[in-house]
Amino acid sequence: MATLDTRHLVDPELAPLLDAWPNVELSVEMLPAIRARSLPRPPAPPVDVRFDRMEAPGRDGAPAVPLHVYRANGADGALPCILHLHGGGYVAGKASELTDIHRALAADLACAIVSVDYRLAPETCFPGNVEDCYAALDFVMxxxxxxxxxxxxxxxxxxxxGGGLAAGLALLARDRGEHALAFQHLIYPMIDDRTCTEPPHPTAGEFIWNRAKNVFGWTALLGHAPGGADVSPYAAAARATDLAGLPPTFISTGALDLFVDEDLLYARRLIAAGVPTELHVYPGAFHAFNLVPGARTAQQSNRDSREALRRALHG
Known part of the structure; x- marks a missing residue:
């Protein structure tokens, strides 16, 4: 089933992002330029947050994992903490791109945020990426x-x-039994490589992150073509056959996002497994829509996310 022309379904307040976003297809040759780019951010207000660079020891001889650690000052007692894994299709992104966002969020939520600079694909394929995230979790704990x-x-x-890695890490932590996560918070998570090979939802995936980019990202992560029979659930969380015992979960996605079906199905399966699950789907919204600061849909999405985090961190 072919993807339809869905521009008329886009929330008009979100449309400016489509014009500003670089319209390039992914390739190995393009990765250095893509990784070097910087997206414009609004000025960040001053906040009382301490910032430190740290490293978690790598697992099984792997390199140390760089961490950006933000801690709100002035809070009483030990801080709750968000272990954050950035997005970028498994092939791009870095912790430093989110410094202003994480400083503001740590101050607002009176918490700590540990942002992980995990190794990127295709230079590092699964399981190196999720093992970096586990090393960060182990260090923080x-x-x-x-x-x-x-x-x-x-x-x-x-x-x-990053949502895909977070979901994979939650499964890995549950199964290893060393550390208990208090929650998993997944924003339009990339959790199912089979989306590359199955017919997409007819109104999903036209913008920002399309099927071609998805195939590139999953191939880079797995080191082989996606959709095969033996993909680990720690790489693609939707592959997990048992979701019982996972921490309380928040999932949000856009109705026009390529990942909408896999995210909805994962939420449904979590609920069926007895996992407390909060799900939001925003009409007229495509991948990365919450980066449009003036759009009401983006503002609502960010409020929903922030308030869910507040409840998860502070009860």
């Missing part, structure tokens, strides 16, 4: 007292590919 963190209130968050 083991060093919680020294960092002033409450290890009973540490959860994982990510957008797009």
């Amino acid at each position: 083991r060093e919680a007292d020294a960092l002033g963190l409450d290890r009973t209130r540490i959860g994982v968050m990510g957008e797009s590919a």
Whole structure:
């Protein structure tokens, strides 16, 4: 089933992002330029947040994992913490791109945020990426007292590919049994490689992140073509056959996002498995729509996300 022309379905307040977003297809040759680009951000207000660069020891001889650590000043007692995994299709993105956002969020939520610079594909294929994220989780849990963190209130968050890594990490943490996550917070998560091979929803995936980019990202992560029989659920969380015992979950996505079907199905399966799950689908919204600061749909999405985080962190 072919993707339809869905421009008329786009929320008009979100449309400016479509004109501003670089319309390029992904390739190995393009990756250096894509990784070097910077997206414009609005000026960040001053906040009382401490910032530190740290490293988590790599697992099984892997390199140390760089971390950006933000901690709100002035809070009483140990801080709750968000372990954040950035997006970028598994092939791009870095923690430093989110500095202003994370400083403001840490101040607003009176929490700590640990942002992980995991290794990117295709230079590092699965499982190196999710193992970097697990190394970061292990470090945060083991060093919680020294960092002033409450290890009973540490959860994982990510957008797009970062949401996919967050979901995979939640499964990995559950199955290894070493550390208990308080929540998983998934923003239009990229969790199912089979979306590359199955007919897409006819109104999904025309903008920002399309099927061709999805095939590139999943191929880079897996090191082979997506959609095969033996893909690990720690790479593609939707592959997991048992979702019981996962932490309370927040999922949000756009109705026009390529990932809308896989995200809806994952939420449905979490609910069926007895996992407390909050789900939001925003009409007229495509991938990365919440980056449009003046659009009411983006503002609502960001409010919903922030308030869910507040409840997860502070009860």
